[in-house]
Amino acid sequence: MVIARTTSRSLPNEIADFKPRLLAFAHSLTHDWADAEDLAQETCLHALSAADRFALESNLKAWLFTILRNIHLNRCRRDAAIRPHMVGIDELSVDRLPDATALGDVERQVVARADMQRMVEAFRSLPSAFAAPLHLVAVEETSYAEAARLLGVPIGTVMSRVYRARRLLMAALAETG
Amino acid sequence: MDPCGEHRPYVGALADGEFGVVPAPTRQHVIGCRDCTGDLEAHRLPTAGLRAGLRESSALRLRRRPRMRLSLIAAAAGVAATAMGTGLTGWSVTHRAGDLVDLALTAAHRAPQIRSTDPVVVALWCSRFSDRRLPTMSIGTLGLDGARMDAADGGRVVTIFYRTSDSRHITVGWVVDSGPSPERGAVEARPVGDRIVLVVAVPAGKAVLSGDLPASQLWSVAGALEGTIG
Numbered sequence: 106m107v108i109a110r111t112t113s114r115s116l117p118n119e120i121a122d123f124k125p126r127l128l129a130f131a132h133s134l135t136h137d138w139a140d141a142e143d144l145a146q147e148t149c150l151h152a153l154s155a156a157d158r159f160a161l162e163s164n165l166k167a168w169l170f171t172i173l174r175n176i177h178l179n180r181c182r183r184d185a186a187i188r189p190h191m192v193g194i195d196e197l198s199v200d201r202l203p204d205a206t207a208l209g210d211v212e213r214q215v216v217a218r219a220d221m222q223r224m225v226e227a228f229r230s231l232p233s234a235f236a237a238p239l240h241l242v243a244v245e246e247t248s249y250a251e252a253a254r255l256l257g258v259p260i261g262t263v264m265s266r267v268y269r270a271r272r273l274l275m276a277a278l279a280e281t282g
Numbered sequence: 283m284d285p286c287g288e289h290r291p292y293v294g295a296l297a298d299g300e301f302g303v304v305p306a307p308t309r310q311h312v313i314g315c316r317d318c319t320g321d322l323e324a325h326r327l328p329t330a331g332l333r334a335g336l337r338e339s340s341a342l343r344l345r346r347r348p349r350m351r352l353s354l355i356a357a358a359a360g361v362a363a364t365a366m367g368t369g370l371t372g373w374s375v376t377h378r379a380g381d382l383v384d385l386a387l388t389a390a391h392r393a394p395q396i397r398s399t400d401p402v403v404v405a406l407w408c409s410r411f412s413d414r415r416l417p418t419m420s421i422g423t424l425g426l427d428g429a430r431m432d433a434a435d436g437g438r439v440v441t442i443f444y445r446t447s448d449s450r451h452i453t454v455g456w457v458v459d460s461g462p463s464p465e466r467g468a469v470e471a472r473p474v475g476d477r478i479v480l481v482v483a484v485p486a487g488k489a490v491l492s493g494d495l496p497a498s499q500l501w502s503v504a505g506a507l508e509g510t511i512g
Contacts, residue, residue, distance in 0.1 A: 117406045124402070129340035138343065149402045150419065219328070221335035228332055242298055243329045244336050249300045264303055268294035271325050274332075 116156050116165075120149055123169050126245065130170060133240040134177050134233055144180075148173040166245070170255050219278045227277035235270035238263050286311070286318050293318060297325035382437045383481060386455025386490035387474065389441040394428030404429045408440055421454070422506035423447060437487075444493075452493030452503060456484070469504055471497075480504045 127148050131141035151172050152159070159168060219227075228236060241252040242263070249267070253260040289308040296304055296312060312318040396407045401419035408429055419426065419442065427443035440456040470481040479492040482504050491504055 121402070121406055125337065125341045125344055128344060129336050132340070142343075146400070146402050150405060153402070153405050219331065221331050221338070224328055224331045225335035225339055228336065239332075240336070244333045246333075249295065249298070249303060260303060264295050264300070265291060267298070268291050268325075271294055271328060274328055275324065 116159065117153060119165055120152050120156075120169065123166070124149060126166075127169060127173055129244065130237070130240055131173060131177070133228075133236040134174075136229075136233060136236075144173060144177055147176050151176065166247075167251065167255065170241075170245075174255060174257070223278060223281065224274075227274050227281070230277050231270055231273055235266050235273060238266040239270035239274070242267050286315060289315075289318060290321065293321045294325050297322050297329075382434060382439060382457045383455075383472075383488065383490055385432055385434050386439045386441065386457055387479060387492060389430060389432045389439050389455055390453035390490075390492050392430060392432075392441075394441075394443050395430040397428040399426050401426055404442065408442075421503060424452065424503070424506075427451075439490075446495060446499070450493060450495040450499075452491065452495060452500070454507065455490035455492075457488040457490060469501075469508075482507060 124145060127145040128141055131144040132138060135141045135144060148169060152169055159165070228239070231239070238252055238256060241247045241255060242249065247255065249260050249263045253263045256263065289311045292304045292308045293312065296309070301309065312322060396404060398404050404426060405419050408431070421444065424444040424446060427445055429443065430441045432439045432441065438458050442454045442456070444452045444454070446452065468483045471478045472481060474492070477492070478497050478500065479490060480500055482489045482491065489507060491500055491507070493500060
C-alpha cells in the first residue's frame with residue numbers, strides 16, 4: 106500500500122503520524138521497547154532534519170522505513186556487541202524452523218480462533234529475521250518487492266521468511282492453544 | 283513422497299496476493315489440492331488479527347510513555363497559536379535587529395513555551411513555528427527541557443532549554459538574522475555579569491550559549507555543539 110502525500114498537511118505532521126508504525130516496526134527489529142523507542146525517535150528526528158531533501162511525490166512510508174532500517178544497521182555495526190538481527194538467520198536453530206509439512210486441522214483451528222492478544226504475543230516470540238519481513242507484509246501491507254528493498258534482501262528471501270514466520274506463528278499459537 | 287512439498291513454500295505468497303513470484307504449476311496445483319487450499323486459508327487468517335493487534339499495542343505503548351506522547355504537540359500548538367493571535371509577550375517586538383544576541387539572553391531567562399524531554403516533540407514544535415532550518419536538539423549528554431520562540435525586527439530566536447546531569451541549566455538560543463556572520467565555527471566569548479556567554483557562528487546565524495555552569499563546561503558544550511552541526 107503506497108501512502109500518497111497530501112498537500113493539506115505538513116510533512117512534520119505526517120512524520121508524527123507515522124510514529125506508532127515506526128515504533129512497531131522498530132520493535133520487530135530490536136525486540137526491546139526501549140531500543141525500539143530510541144530507534145523510532147531517531148528516525149523521526151533524522152527525517153525532520155532532512156525534510157528539505159524529501160521529494161513531494163515520494164513515498165513517505167518507504168522513506169521513513171528505509172531511514173529506520175539504516176539507522177538500525179548502523180547501530181548494529183557500531184556496536185560489535187549487538188549482532189544485526191537481520192543477518193542472524195543462519196545462526197538460528199534449524200529445529201525451531203517449521204518443516205514443509207501440511208498444517209494439521211488442529212493447527213488451523215487454533216489459528217482460526219486465536220484472539221488478537223495471543224496473536225501479538227506469538228508474533229513477539231518470532232526471531233527478528235522473520236518478524237521484520239512479516240511485519241512489513243502483513244501489518245504495513247507492503248509488497249514483497251518493496252519489503253525486499255526495505256530490508257536489503259532478495260525477494261525470494263522475503264517470500265521464504267514470511268512463509269516461515271507464519272508457520273512459526275501458527276506453531277507458537279498451537280503450543281499455547 | 284509428498285506431492286505438495288515443492289509447492290507449499292509458495293502458499294504464503296499466494297495468501298498475500300503475490301502471484302508474480304509463484305510459478306504457474308504451483309498455482310494450478312494449489313487450486314486443485316484440498317490440503318494446499320487449507321494451508322492457504324490458514325496463512326490468510328493471522329494477517330488481519332496481527333495487523334490490528336500490533337498497531338493497537340504500539341499505539342498503546344506511545345500513549346503510556348509520556349516522552350513519546352504526540353498530544354503534547356497539539357497542546358503546544360494551541361498555546362502558541364493563542365499567543366500569536368493575542369500578541370502575548372512570548373513574541374517580543376521590543377528588540378531591534380542588532381539586538382538579537384541580547385534577545386537570546388533575555389529569552390534564556392524566560393519560561394519555555396513548550397516543556398518536553400522528547401526531542402521529536404520539541405523539534406516538531408520548532409519546525410511548526412519557525413521557517414528556519416531545524417536547530418540541533420541533541421547535544422552530548424545534556425537532557426532536554428523544552429523550547430521557546432521569540433521574534434524581533436529582522437530575525438527570530440529559537441531557544442532550546444537543557445539541563446546537565448547535575449541539574450544545572452543551559453540554553454542554546456538559535457539566532458536567525460540577515461546580518462553579517464563571523465566565520466563559521468568561530469566562537470566569541472562575551473562577559474555578562476560574573477559569567478560569560480558564548481556566541482558560536484553557525485549556518486544562517488548564531489547559537490548563543492548561556493547557563494548557570496562554569497565557563498569550562500560551557501566551552502565543552504560549545505565544542506559538542508560544533509560537532510553536531512558539522
